Amino acid sequence: MQQIPQQQNEQQTQPNQPTTAVYWFRNDFRLADNPALSFACQQSLQHGSRLALVVCLPEDQQTHWGFARIGPHRKVYLADTVRALAAQCELLGNKLLLIAGDPSTALPDLMHKLGASTLYCEDIAAPEEIDQIAVLRQQAVLVNGFQISPLILTKWQSSLIEPTALPFEMTELPLVFTTFRNLLEKAACRPQPPLPRVSQLPACPEQATAIECIDLHSWAGIATADTRSAFPYQQPVARGGEVAALAHLQSYFRSDLPRHYKETRNGLIGFDYSTKFSPWLASGAISARQIYQQLTAHETEHGQNDSTYWIWFELLWRDYFRFLHLRFGRKLYWAHGLKTAEQPTPQRSATPPRKIPHQPEYFRRWCQGNTGQPLIDAGMLELKATGYLSNRMRQIVASYLVNDLQCDWRAGAAWFEAQLIDYDVYSNQGNWLYLAGFGTDPRSNRRFNLEKQIQSYDPEHAYQKLWRRELGA
Numbered sequence: 001m002q003q004i005p006q007q008q009n010e011q012q013t014q015p016n017q018p019t020t021a022v023y024w025f026r027n028d029f030r031l032a033d034n035p036a037l038s039f040a041c042q043q044s045l046q047h048g049s050r051l052a053l054v055v056c057l058p059e060d061q062q063t064h065w066g067f068a069r070i071g072p073h074r075k076v077y078l079a080d081t082v083r084a085l086a087a088q089c090e091l092l093g094n095k096l097l098l099i100a101g102d103p104s105t106a107l108p109d110l111m112h113k114l115g116a117s118t119l120y121c122e123d124i125a126a127p128e129e130i131d132q133i134a135v136l137r138q139q140a141v142l143v144n145g146f147q148i149s150p151l152i153l154t155k156w157q158s159s160l161i162e163p164t165a166l167p168f169e170m171t172e173l174p175l176v177f178t179t180f181r182n183l184l185e186k187a188a189c190r191p192q193p194p195l196p197r198v199s200q201l202p203a204c205p206e207q208a209t210a211i212e213c214i215d216l217h218s219w220a221g222i223a224t225a226d227t228r229s230a231f232p233y234q235q236p237v238a239r240g241g242e243v244a245a246l247a248h249l250q251s252y253f254r255s256d257l258p259r260h261y262k263e264t265r266n267g268l269i270g271f272d273y274s275t276k277f278s279p280w281l282a283s284g285a286i287s288a289r290q291i292y293q294q295l296t297a298h299e300t301e302h303g304q305n306d307s308t309y310w311i312w313f314e315l316l317w318r319d320y321f322r323f324l325h326l327r328f329g330r331k332l333y334w335a336h337g338l339k340t341a342e343q344p345t346p347q348r349s350a351t352p353p354r355k356i357p358h359q360p361e362y363f364r365r366w367c368q369g370n371t372g373q374p375l376i377d378a379g380m381l382e383l384k385a386t387g388y389l390s391n392r393m394r395q396i397v398a399s400y401l402v403n404d405l406q407c408d409w410r411a412g413a414a415w416f417e418a419q420l421i422d423y424d425v426y427s428n429q430g431n432w433l434y435l436a437g438f439g440t441d442p443r444s445n446r447r448f449n450l451e452k453q454i455q456s457y458d459p460e461h462a463y464q465k466l467w468r469r470e471l472g473a
């Protein structure tokens, strides 16, 4: 747990006053294997304090590129996840408070109303999320008539491997994924077992009844279900939240699918070609450690093969993008990413930095699935219609935007952020940067040959036909 000096808070809190704390769910909408929540509960129960559970939903925001920051599918899926979490909290006798707005102001306001002096949450190592915590730490809250600095306790908990368990310092994180993976495997680095599900929630503060919660349904709006979706989140099998996530986890590893994952993972159509864990992982309805536990149980029962190994391999990619954030921080958000400092031009002082090319009209057509390139249009139509896209298609459309349409990769990353129901800040930024050639990849040109991609992954044009029906193709 990172924490501000305990002293500062203790000096300002009146002795013998009943204390209240807040647990803020960020991207960890679950009760099992949630170390920050377990810690908050344990502390509150031990000290007899109350614990308010809160979700702070973002308000509508426009991106720099001219579209809403959170699209309809992402909103509806997030609302579904939050609804599921609220039901679980209620079963344990606590009420999940739903507020909206910028957390840096909405949370101090809530803490003030509840008389809470401590806030617990997960640690997120992306710039905006880091800034939220920094601002929260600077805010004063009024508790029992005293202005105090709140105690903000955060816990890193979204990776499979704990950063402290890595066989190297974070500053030495290898720049090549294969080296990273080899080092981990050589050191037999394995995840910790998941924590048990929280079985008892501390009581909710009495003042919570006076908090006006937002209506999830009106916050989320409506998104139309598309029966062609590879992740039909409006159907019971793919609903948001912990219960559906655990059911999927069980059924996936009970099936034969993990034994063929490596051969099917580049598929484009249907629910079964890949694990489909990502929407639940991104919202934190399930943890990577829970997946790993089931993966190893499956391997113990049925044996390890290339495919089961490859699930671990992909989860390591997920971790790698997280650790890149811990190592490089804001640099990953610069226009030229990690290449800026490494490739200074001789006339650096005289020449303004090269601008990233961008063609707004091409970008608009790419977003709408109207580039005229059938495979690209199919992919972009699927993304817009469902909020999900296979890994193969993500790579193909991203490469096309950057290399063929000569558009700014950050615009593409922002469009994915708005659309994807599995949007994950680390994986999205990391993958886009990598494909744009500004990440750690030693190869600078990652242009995908479209003809080759079609031959390999859509030789009969089944995928293109499926998604281009509405264009009359």
Ligand SMILES: Cc1cc2nc3c(=O)[nH]c(=O)nc-3n(C[C@H](O)[C@H](O)[C@H](O)COP(=O)(O)OP(=O)(O)OC[C@H]3O[C@@H](n4cnc5c(N)ncnc54)[C@H](O)[C@@H]3O)c2cc1C
Binding pocket: 265, 274, 275, 276, 277, 278, 279, 281, 282, 311, 314, 315, 317, 318, 321, 389, 390, 391, 392, 394, 395, 398, 416, 420, 422, 423, 424, 425, 427, 428, 429, 431, 432, 435
């Ligand atoms: C341009 C681009 C943007 C992306 N944006 C996101 C994003 O916002 N959120 C997200 O979760 N994934 C993102 N990915 C990674 C990947 O496409 C998805 O994780 C995957 O398609 C999700 O489906 P799945 O769970 O069935 O994956 P599977 O193939 O079954 O993989 C299992 C798990 O491994 C992890 N994983 C697999 N591939 C990657 C990868 N390339 N990078 C990081 N983790 C990976 C995911 O957690 C995934 O759930 C992006 C990839 C690209 C090329």
